[in-house]
Amino acid sequence: MTNVLAFAESRGGDLRRAALESVTAARVIADARGAEVHAILFGAPGIGAHAAKLGAHGADKVLVVEHAAFANNNPEAVAATIAARMGGGYGAFVCAATATGKDIAPRIAAKLKVPVASDATQLAVKGGTITVTHPGYTGKILLSLSLTATPAVVSVRPGAFLPNTNAKAGAVESIGPTGDPSASRVKVTETATGNAAKLDLGDAPVIISGGRGLKEAANFKLVEDLAAAFGNAAVGATRAVTDDGWRPHSDQIGQTGRLVSPNLYIACGISGAIQHLAGMRTSKTIVAINKDKDAPIFKLADYGVVGDVVEILPVLTAAVKQAKAAG
């Protein structure tokens, strides 16, 4: 009755890290209640091959739903299948608050006639109540919210529940979809999967971000070079830069872009407007390079360097390469 269903997100036939994070967060609830975690994995035929990995990260059972119409995002059919399964006696549903997770969680909650506690950075379980911490007001206020609905529908902030090895049985059960997944009212006509080798902003422990101070789109090569020197870095941008088409909107960090919280954030030629800070102020260590010593970003930066970013970046890239090589 109290088992927890965790959404195992996949894209393009691969498991996303969000899948392991949702299993990890689901374990917090299940362990507090002496219950099991069941992961639910959707995809085109063959996706079931990833079930073992979910077991290794804490899933007692893996429900595999294979159908050609799950090759692309199919939120209507995914939500219908999960809501039907939840009716069979789960106490909670957990997914990561990624684009896909945020797309399905409210649909499932509404079908079950319950609210959703979104984007939780912490979870505490006491009896039938789950208390979540959730950043609101553009990250400036932490809300502590009590969820008393049954079942509980929760999404967790990417990066807040880091996957750990926690081997459980991972018994595989194949189940069928609810309704016909090919009959969704919303048709996906094209998916650009992006560069699979590229680290996503949400996953990268290091983010190098560029702003208008880079002067021209071509200079983003300097930012990419520094990211490559780190090896575990993704590239972000300000709205000034995505507006000008130098970078895609999906690279934008801030109030109306992505919210990120990496170990290291290097802001290159970024003024530090409040809407940008809203997306990165919780980064662990912040470095800023800006030619204006009064730029607001320096109020926040652990390490500020005043100067021309176009001149400094190649030197920094060389020094990082050297430091990496020296171990």
Add this chain to the structure above:
Amino acid sequence: MDVRFKLAPSGKAVDEAGLKFDISDFDGYAVEAALQIKEKLSTGEVAVISLGPDVVQETLRKAMSMGADRAVQLKHDGAPVDSFAIASALAAELQGGGYDLILFGRMSIDTAHGAVGAMVAELLGLPCINAISKLEFEGRTAKMRRELEGAYELVECTLPAVVTIDEGIARPRYPSLKGIMAAKKKPLESKPAQLPEARLTLGALSLPPERSAGRIIGEGIAAVPELVRLLKEEAKVL
């Protein structure tokens, strides 16, 4: 300028003294997108709806000064955080309204659930496309672009439908003086919101830990060796 919020003494609300209320970012984009559709089709009506205390009348007037034709306030004096309760009250009002397209923001700025739009769609039995950054029509087919992490998808759907709006659609226009005058005469209907019992409630608010004050470590390329040393030895990120 950095804005700092203060908490009310109860610890359960934001101190609203000195705060100016405005349409939230994504809702501004949604209002603008709706107005552009109406202008392009040269027909139709744009209605705006908000659930909240009387201060929301200001935002509804602003939307009408941008060009919306009429407004509805579902009056509620608390600050509900239960997304399902809010969605139920909105859906009850929207039900039977004959709307071809219902636009929401991708998320609100205060509670930031990113949930209400898709919930209303479920309650009304309409298809929902979340977080769209482009919207075009071919007859009654909407063609849209959705942003994912590091990727996007193109999707299609027949009206009526619910969409939630990401950045990229349209920047909200500034109301003209003429628009502001006209808005004063446009209908704003206020009626009580019918909210079911809340099962997601606010316990407490807190401010995130302050960052220590920033520090400038040097100038130009001469500062690079010291930066790398600090990243390695102090921050331990290299």
